[in-house]
Amino acid sequence: MSYITTIGLEVHVQLKTRSKMFCACPVEFGAEPNSHTCPTCLGLPGALPVMNHEAVRMTVITGLMLGCDIAPTSKFDRKNYFYPDMPKNYQISQYDMPLCENGSVPLHDLAYPKDAQKTIATPDKEVHLVRIHLEEDVAKSFHFESSTGIDFNRAGTPLMEIVTQPAINSPEEAFAFLTSLKQLLIYGAVSDADMEKGQLRCDCNVSVRPEAQAELGAKIEIKNMNSISGVRRALAYEIQRQTGALERGEKLRQETRGWDDAIGETFLMRTKESAHDYRYFPDPDLVPVKSEMLLEEARARIPELPRAKRTRFVEQYQVSSYDADVLADDLELARYFETAANGAKKPKNVANWILNDLQSALSSASKTISDCPIPPEALDELVNLIESGKISGKQAKEVFAEMFASGKPATKIVKEKGIEQLSDTGEIEAFCDQAITANPKPAADFKAGNAASLNFLKGQVMKLSKGKANPQLAGEILERKLKG
Amino acid sequence: MAKTADLDVAYVAKLARINLTEAETQLFQKQLGSVLEYVEKLRGVDVSQVEASAHAVPMFDVFREDEPRDWFTAKEALSNAPRQANNLFIVTKVIE
Numbered sequence: 001m002s003y004i005t006t007i008g009l010e011v012h013v014q015l016k017t018r019s020k021m022f023c024a025c026p027v028e029f030g031a032e033p034n035s036h037t038c039p040t041c042l043g044l045p046g047a048l049p050v051m052n053h054e055a056v057r058m059t060v061i062t063g064l065m066l067g068c069d070i071a072p073t074s075k076f077d078r079k080n081y082f083y084p085d086m087p088k089n090y091q092i093s094q095y096d097m098p099l100c101e102n103g104s105v106p107l108h109d110l111a112y113p114k115d116a117q118k119t120i121a122t123p124d125k126e127v128h129l130v131r132i133h134l135e136e137d138v139a140k141s142f143h144f145e146s147s148t149g150i151d152f153n154r155a156g157t158p159l160m161e162i163v164t165q166p167a168i169n170s171p172e173e174a175f176a177f178l179t180s181l182k183q184l185l186i187y188g189a190v191s192d193a194d195m196e197k198g199q200l201r202c203d204c205n206v207s208v209r210p211e212a213q214a215e216l217g218a219k220i221e222i223k224n225m226n227s228i229s230g231v232r233r234a235l236a237y238e239i240q241r242q243t244g245a246l247e248r249g250e251k252l253r254q255e256t257r258g259w260d261d262a263i264g265e266t267f268l269m270r271t272k273e274s275a276h277d278y279r280y281f282p283d284p285d286l287v288p289v290k291s292e293m294l295l296e297e298a299r300a301r302i303p304e305l306p307r308a309k310r311t312r313f314v315e316q317y318q319v320s321s322y323d324a325d326v327l328a329d330d331l332e333l334a335r336y337f338e339t340a341a342n343g344a345k346k347p348k349n350v351a352n353w354i355l356n357d358l359q360s361a362l363s364s365a366s367k368t369i370s371d372c373p374i375p376p377e378a379l380d381e382l383v384n385l386i387e388s389g390k391i392s393g394k395q396a397k398e399v400f401a402e403m404f405a406s407g408k409p410a411t412k413i414v415k416e417k418g419i420e421q422l423s424d425t426g427e428i429e430a431f432c433d434q435a436i437t438a439n440p441k442p443a444a445d446f447k448a449g450n451a452a453s454l455n456f457l458k459g460q461v462m463k464l465s466k467g468k469a470n471p472q473l474a475g476e477i478l479e480r481k482l483k484g
Numbered sequence: 485m486a487k488t489a490d491l492d493v494a495y496v497a498k499l500a501r502i503n504l505t506e507a508e509t510q511l512f513q514k515q516l517g518s519v520l521e522y523v524e525k526l527r528g529v530d531v532s533q534v535e536a537s538a539h540a541v542p543m544f545d546v547f548r549e550d551e552p553r554d555w556f557t558a559k560e561a562l563s564n565a566p567r568q569a570n571n572l573f574i575v576t577k578v579i580e
């Protein structure tokens with residue numbers, strides 16, 4: 001029997017504000033535990049929350065980037081639960097009036113896992129969203145042998161919750177969704193979206209049902225995934241587990257499961273019977289938010305999005321659409337390319353150097369484009385040296401390696417190594433005359449129609465010039481002299 | 485507005501993690517019931533001309549700018565903690 005998989009994601013994104021959502025404590029990852037705390041984020045009696053303007057703006061920016069409807073009026077509610085990571089015994093969140101509704105995330109081919117890019121089930125798919133709301137992050141818990149330790153530095157960090165429609169149909173699509181979303185968040189400068197630092201966290205709802213069945217299968221939630229590839233693995237495992245259970249005639253029930261990345265299995269955390277009842281109600285300490293002004297400010301900060309950048313790269317720089325995809329995939333790489341290509345005669349060649357030599361040098365040195373030892377202007381200079389015929393393509397590789405290792409500019413290396421290519425026509429002509437005089441037979445052979453003899457003579461010119469002659473120019477001059 | 489019968493003290497106590505005896509449950513059911521009954525009076529007010537609002541006062545957009553400042557040191561933050569270790573608040577082990 002065949003089965004249909006339905007996946008919905010709830011993604012939590014920490015906004016990169018300087019201070020917390022409802023108090024002015026600094027947001028800093030990895031600080032001394034409990035050193036960024038105050039009466040508000042410790043939930044001390046009498047402390048009052050005040051909204052961080054920038055966090056609300058960033059949420060509206062995100063909403064606009066994802067094509068959401070921004071609510072004219074929005075409000076904050078208390079989500080009541082009792083757990084030591086939330087000292088007030090409620091989390092300030094948004095219940096029935098979130099800042100953003102609807103919208104979607106387009107899944108680009110390169111966002112899929114590399115091994116799945118050739119077999120994309122629904123190309124150009126857009127995953128539709130239900131909503132984006134703003135809330136405060138909870139404290140971080142450390143579970144020890146017989147106790148739990150709590151660090152409130154994270155408590156109160158502005159957190160967006162992005163909820164998708166149950167419209168994702170495979171672990172690969174979930175992977176592509178998270179990759180595309182992360183890219184947009186980085187483009188919009190609203191979050192660094194680093195899953196390892198907990199800046200992007202994801203809960204997955206996944207259900208499997210026989211193809212003939214109309215209603216969705218039992219909704220099973222998976223928590224605690226800390227990488228995008230982990231999400232893919234957890235979903236693949238869970239789909240297989242649920243399909244297996246259905247095939248054995250077992251009935252699945254709604255439950256919450258955890259993911260153990262080391263073992264590669266999900267495990268039962270709680271069943272529906274112990275589901276939460278949060279008793280939401282409007283937070284009387286906070287007044288509602290009107291979005292009119294925010295929208296104006298947010299619109300002015302919407303960046304060029306990946307899709308538009310790709311199209312522009314093809315039009316403005318005449319790079320192939322694949323190259324444009326790869327360049328625009330990483331905002332830092334795109335910035336590097338534009339700086340290097342600015343003023344280049346053939347930006348296409350700049351793109352080639354970046355995507356081939358530079359990328360592979362970076363990856364073998366375990367570096368990223370942000371700590372690239374060659375500044376973009378220096379790469380442009382190297383490409384210009386080749387284009388003007390000052391150095392050959394082969395010499396350029398040597399110069400590039402030296403640039404990468406030492407950070408020195410190309411012209412300096414060329415001078416130091418004395419590898420400048422000879423493009424002075426007069427000097428090359430002299431070498432050509434010498435070569436022809438010294439090798440009368442090959443010269444006569446070429447004149448008689450043996451084209452291969454030209455290569456021999458060209459070799460002699462290279463030898464006489466100690467490899468510095470521009471080989472293309474040497475060939476042209478020899479041909480002219482012998483034919484003329 | 486909730487009716488008295490909608491209030492299940494035993495269930496709310498469970499959500500709030502409060503242990504009540506049977507006698508306490510009955511007592512609070514009765515007492516909180518009369519509080520709710522009192523609030524029921526609001527049902528009698530004609531609100532047909534009043535616009536629904538999310539807040540008691542017609543005020544919007546109270547923000548602070550995103551400027552960080554320090555407040556407690558870790559030592560100060562932990563000064564009321566019954567148990568602490570390595571600058572962490574220590575609580576009974578909880579794993580969901």
Ligand SMILES: [Zn+2]
Nearest residue numbers: 023025038041
């Ligand atoms: Zn604080």
